[in-house]
Amino acid sequence: MKNPLDPADLNAALENVHRAGMPGLFAEVCEGDQVWRGAAGVADVATGSPVTAGLRHRVGSITKTFTAAAVLQQVESGQIGLDTPIGHYLPKLVPGERGDAITVRMLINHTSGLAEYLPYAYPSLKAFPALADTGPQSLDDHRFTRFHPTELIEMGVTAPAAGAPGGTPGLYSNTNYLLLGELLEQVTGTTAEHCITRNVIERAGLRNTELPTGPSVNGPHSRIYEAWFGMIEPPRDYSVYDMSWVGPAASLISTVADLNRFFRLLLAGEIVSPSSLAQMQRTVPVVSQEGKIIDYGLGLHPMAAPGQRTFWGHGGTVWGAGALAMTRADGKRQLSVAVNLQRWNRLDSSGQPQPHPIDAALAALYRVAMYG
Incomplete structure (x- = not known):
C-alpha cells in the first residue's frame, strides 16, 4: 500500500514552487500519527542560506483564529455575549446606532459593515485593493511606526461603511479584529496579547x-x-517590522509544526468547547481582500476541492510573508505551509494581478498535501 505521505511527491511539489520563483518555503503535513516536514529554497537571497522546516515565521491573519478562540472562551465563561452589541462593551469606539447594531458575532465573522482601516493608515495604499493606483512607499515609511489600536479602529469606524451590520456578503476587515482585541482587554483587565498568550497559545x-x-x-x-x-x-x-499595524488581527509568529498542533487541538474541541467550535464552523459569505466571495465562520474558513473532504483553517499574509494552515474536518490530515515572498503577481493594464507560475505550483502543492 502506498504511503499516504509520499515524501517524494511532497518534496517534488515543494521544489516546484521554489522553481516557479518562490525564494523559500517550508511545510509540515500530517496524516494520523505520520508527520512529514520539508523545505525548499533559501532563507536569505543574499547569503543563500537554506530554509529549514523548523523556522519561525510571520503567519499574518492566521492570528484571527487565535483571537476568535480567545473571545469564544470568554463567551463560555459568561464575560462576553456573542450576540451582544459591541456598543455595550466599547461605546466610545463604536458609538451610537452602529454600536447598538453591530454584535460581537458580526465582528468575528466580518459582517459588521465596518471598513478596512489599512488604506487610511498606509496612504500609498489609498486605492487598495485598486492595486494599480497603489505604491509601496508607505511600507517603508511605517517600518518602525508604533500604532495604537484605537487610532486604527477610529480610521475604520469613521470611514464610509462597507455595508449594513449583519448584511451579507460581509467584507473582510481587520478593523473587526482590532475591536475584538480591545473587547478582550475590556473584559479581562489585561492586554489582548496577554489573554491570547495565556489562554490559547x-x-x-x-x-x-x-x-x-x-x-x-x-x-x-x-x-x-x-x-x-x-x-x-x-x-x-x-523581516524587521513593527507589527502594531495589525496587532491581534495578523501579528502572530509561529512555526508550521505549532500551527498544525493548534488546529488539531482546536478541531478536537480542546481549545474551545465543542459547542463553541460548532459556532466557529457556521459560515456566511464574505468578500475577501482579494475580492473573492468565500465562506467564513468565526475565525475559521472551509476549503475543499470539488468532491473532496472539507478542510478548516486560515491563511495569512503580511509584508513579505505568507502562510496557510488547513486541517481536515476529522482532524486526520493537516497541512501548514509558509512562504517568504508576497505579491509576486504583476498587474495587467486594468490593474488586475496576472497569473504567475507560483500560483499553479502552490495549488498543486495543496492538492498533494491535502489529498495525497
Whole structure:
C-alpha cells in the first residue's frame, strides 16, 4: 500500500514552487500519527542560506483564529455575549446606532459593515485593493511606526461603511479584529496579547508561537520579501517590522509544526468547547481582500476541492510573508505551509494581478498535501 505521505511527491511539489520563483518555503503535513516536514529554497537571497522546516515565521491573519478562540472562551465563561452589541462593551469606539447594531458575532465573522482601516493608515495604499493606483512607499515609511489600536479602529469606524451590520456578503476587515482585541482587554483587565498568550497559545502547548512586542522575529527565521506586484524590484526584505499595524488581527509568529498542533487541538474541541467550535464552523459569505466571495465562520474558513473532504483553517499574509494552515474536518490530515515572498503577481493594464507560475505550483502543492 502506498504511503499516504509520499515524501517524494511532497518534496517534488515543494521544489516546484521554489522553481516557479518562490525564494523559500517550508511545510509540515500530517496524516494520523505520520508527520512529514520539508523545505525548499533559501532563507536569505543574499547569503543563500537554506530554509529549514523548523523556522519561525510571520503567519499574518492566521492570528484571527487565535483571537476568535480567545473571545469564544470568554463567551463560555459568561464575560462576553456573542450576540451582544459591541456598543455595550466599547461605546466610545463604536458609538451610537452602529454600536447598538453591530454584535460581537458580526465582528468575528466580518459582517459588521465596518471598513478596512489599512488604506487610511498606509496612504500609498489609498486605492487598495485598486492595486494599480497603489505604491509601496508607505511600507517603508511605517517600518518602525508604533500604532495604537484605537487610532486604527477610529480610521475604520469613521470611514464610509462597507455595508449594513449583519448584511451579507460581509467584507473582510481587520478593523473587526482590532475591536475584538480591545473587547478582550475590556473584559479581562489585561492586554489582548496577554489573554491570547495565556489562554490559547500556552493552553495549546505551542512553544514557538508568540505575539511579538518588538519589530524583530525571535529565534531562527527566514528573511521575508515583498514584491508589491513588481513595483519593488528586486523584492525588499521586511523581516524587521513593527507589527502594531495589525496587532491581534495578523501579528502572530509561529512555526508550521505549532500551527498544525493548534488546529488539531482546536478541531478536537480542546481549545474551545465543542459547542463553541460548532459556532466557529457556521459560515456566511464574505468578500475577501482579494475580492473573492468565500465562506467564513468565526475565525475559521472551509476549503475543499470539488468532491473532496472539507478542510478548516486560515491563511495569512503580511509584508513579505505568507502562510496557510488547513486541517481536515476529522482532524486526520493537516497541512501548514509558509512562504517568504508576497505579491509576486504583476498587474495587467486594468490593474488586475496576472497569473504567475507560483500560483499553479502552490495549488498543486495543496492538492498533494491535502489529498495525497
